[in-house]
Amino acid sequence: AQSVTQLGSHVSVSEGALVLLRCNYSSSVPPYLFWYVQYPNQGLQLLLKYTSAATLVKGINGFEAEFKKSETSFHLTKPSAHMSDAAEYFCAVSYGGSTLGRLYFGRGTQLTVWP
Amino acid sequence: DGGITQSPKYLFRKEGQNVTLSCEQNLNHDAMYWYRQDPGQGLRLIYYSQIVNDFQKGDIAEGYSVSREKKESFPLTVTSAQKNPTAFYLCASSGRLVYNEQFFGPGTRLTVL
Numbered sequence: 001a002q003s004v005t006q007l008g009s010h011v012s013v014s015e016g017a018l019v020l021l022r023c024n025y026s027s028s029v030p031p032y033l034f035w036y037v038q039y040p041n042q043g044l045q046l047l048l049k050y051t052s053a054a055t056l057v058k059g060i061n062g063f064e065a066e067f068k069k070s071e072t073s074f075h076l077t078k079p080s081a082h083m084s085d086a087a088e089y090f091c092a093v094s095y096g097g098s099t100l101g102r103l104y105f106g107r108g109t110q111l112t113v114w115p
Numbered sequence: 116d117g118g119i120t121q122s123p124k125y126l127f128r129k130e131g132q133n134v135t136l137s138c139e140q141n142l143n144h145d146a147m148y149w150y151r152q153d154p155g156q157g158l159r160l161i162y163y164s165q166i167v168n169d170f171q172k173g174d175i176a177e178g179y180s181v182s183r184e185k186k187e188s189f190p191l192t193v194t195s196a197q198k199n200p201t202a203f204y205l206c207a208s209s210g211r212l213v214y215n216e217q218f219f220g221p222g223t224r225l226t227v228l
Contacts, residue, residue: 009155032214043119043205043219044158051214090157094213101146101165101209102173103217107157 004093006106014114019063019078021109023091026072032094033074034103035065039087047089050074061085086113117142119220121206126225128200136191136223138206144218145211147189151175152203152222161204164189165211193225200227 007022025031032051036044048059055067061084065076074091088110092103119140128134140147146165150158160173164183178197183189189208193200203224207217 034216036219041203041222041224043121043221044207044217045219046216049214049216101211101213101215102160102163103148105158107155 004091004104004106006089006091006109008109009107010110010112012112012114013081015083016080019076019081019085019111021076021089021091021111023065023074023076023106024072025074025091025093027093027095029095033065033067034092034094035059035063035074035076036090036092037061037087038090038108044090047076081111081113083113083115086111119206119208119218121204121220121223123223124221126223128225128227130227131195133195134193134200134225136193136204136206136225138189138191138220139187140189140206140208140218140220141187142208142218143186144208145186146209146215147183148207148209148217149173149179149181149189149191150205150207152205158205161191200225 003026005024034049035047038044048057050057050067058064063078088108090108091106122137148163149161159175162181164170180192205222206220209215209217
């Protein structure tokens with residue numbers, strides 16, 4: 001079964017500190033991977049996506065993620081947190097075949113940034 | 116501007132009433148999706164449609180119904196059979212390629228009193 005696991009439902013960092021949000025997937029076929037951000041009472045916005053072109057993917061707002069097949073991971077990082085990064089972050093995976101187009105989401109990680 | 120609109124932003128209904136949530140997109144996307152979001156549970160897929168006049172059940176379709184008569188529109192009806200309908204509902208659309216990201220609307224918060 002396809003699934004996505006986000007380790008840590010809540011992550012807190014100080015402003016200027018490294019942000020690391022973890023995402024692992026389980027799959028027997030190559031996946032396509034996405035990170036989304038959600039601000040309170042809003043829809044989701046795409047941060048970045050992995051489509052097999054490059055293992056290190058750069059996204060908006062200074063975020064990046066690295067696809068590691070051996071670890072089945074796609075962790076999201078940002079070198080220096082900003083107050084405006086406080087939001088909920090979702091990792092998602094997509095496959096082909098009969099599930100074409102569907103995204104499978106992790107449960108989300110709430111990021112708090114302290115001044 | 117291209118995008119997805121959902122209306123209304125907030126919706127209140129009495130228990131036992133059916134209610135329809137609107138979702139419209141002008142991105143010329145073939146596929147559209149409805150998700151339900153509850154605190155701590157991420158996004159759960161209710162229904163999705165990859166083409167006009169066709170749709171499939173997602174993981175939590177019971178108590179919900181949809182139609183896809185136009186490419187631009189994918190309304191969701193929350194019926195009285197849905198036991199716990201109070202939630203945040205998100206609509207999304209995408210192209211039909213496996214690496215196409217989904218674009219999300221702003222959501223509708225439904226409260227059943």
